Every structure is written in C-alpha cells, then in structure tokens.
Amino acid sequence: MEPATLTLAGILMLALITVEAGGAFLIRVTTGGHPTNGLQKSWYRAGHAHAAVLLVLALAVLPYTDSADLPSWALWLARSGIPTAAILMPAGFFLGVLGRDPAKPNRASLLIPVGAVILTAGLLAAGIGSIAAGRG
Template identity: 35%
Template sequence: MEPTEVLPIVAIVSIVTVEFGGHALLRFITTDSGRLGAFRERFFRAGHAHAGVLLVLSLVYLLYLPRAGFPDGLEWLCGGILLAGVLAQSGGFFLHLAVGEEGRRSSGTLLTRTGALLLGGALVALAAGLVRAAGS
C-alpha cells in the first residue's frame, strides 16, 4: 500500500481517540469538578485541542503529499515525521500534566517543543516538494 493510503487511516483512527479524550474531559469537568485542578485541566485541554487540530492538519497534508512528487520512501518519511510530531506535541501537554509543576519546565515541555520541530520539518519538506514540483 501507498503511504498516502495508510497514513490517513492512522490519522482518522487517531481522531476517534481524540473524541474519546473529549468525552473524558467533559466528564471530568461536569461530574468530577475540581478533580483535575486548574493546572491539570488547562494542560488536558491544550493536549486535547492540539491533537484534534493537528490531526485534521495531517489529513490535509496527506492530500497534498502526492503532489510533491516524492518517491514512496520519502512520502513515508515525511508522513511519519508529521504524525510523530502530532503525537509528540500533543502528548507533551499530557506528559506535563502528569509530571510537571506550575511555572516549571518538564520532560513534557521538551516533548511538546520536539513535536513542534518535527511538524515544522515535515511542513517545510512538503512546501519544498510542492515548489519543486510546480517548477517542473
């Protein structure tokens, strides 16, 4: 199978997990009010929101990826880096919620920043491929 056939399936299935996370967040807020605390609730929301938005971005990215004219191996690499970036950036918020402290950096902060770099790299690679393909 082609990377642009497999990776969108991964992204769509991942969106289902984000929906479950939204349900869990709603339950925490409405029935277990105060259980998370303001700090943890803020990072739960941030992780959840980033995951949802970035997974939708990944679906758009994967629609444009074939237009870049990359070989399959490079498509797998770019798509994999993009999805790893989504997981790292949103996962970093959840990690910080678990191990972090208010106003301090943690391994979650590092993971979130690493995710941003991965996402940026994947986006720049796609943009470069699209520019190259348009000039051909």
C-alpha cells in the same frame, strides 16, 4: 492516491477516535468528575486541541505528498512529520502535568518543543516538495 498514503490516511482517521475519547475525558474534567487543578485543566485542553488540529492537518497535507518532488528521505519526512507531531505534542501536554496536584509541568513537557520541531520539518518538506512539483 498511493497505497501507503491511503494506509496512513486510514490510520490517522482511526486515531481521531482517540481524540473523541479525549473529549469525553475533558467533559469529566470540566464538570468536576475528574479532579484537576487549573494547570492540568488548561494543559489537558491544549493537548486535546493540538491532537485534533494536527491530525486533521496531517490528513489535509497527506494527498499533496504523493505529487511532491523530493528525495526519499524528505518525502518520508513530509508524510510522517505532522502525524509524529500529532503524537508528541499532545503527549507532552497530557503527560507533562500528571500527578495529584502539580505546581509546574514535568520533564515530559519537553515532548512539546520536540514535536514542534518535527512539525516544522514536516511542513517544510511538504511545502517545498509541493512547490517543486508545481514548478516542475
């Protein structure tokens, strides 16, 4: 594996520790230790799940980027798209329902579709690059 890939993999593994902390927070939420409304509870769960799944997905895709046949900008997108989405989407879920008793999500929830677009771009770049490397 390339040194840059190993470095990013290490960062992603350490980032999973924040997901553990989020799990502890969710336990407090679901047991009544942190008062929330139904919207907050469901969005916190979605944010936690997206963080975990996207970080693990980033770790799974990362080794394939070393062999991808892509121009440098697309290789950068293949390596960083999924980890970026793993930050933006959960942030949108958590920050989108901050407050004492929100009735609807706030503007921070726009991070969710932005993250989804970046996730799609990263997956496209990694997938196309892997196919090209496999055929070449």
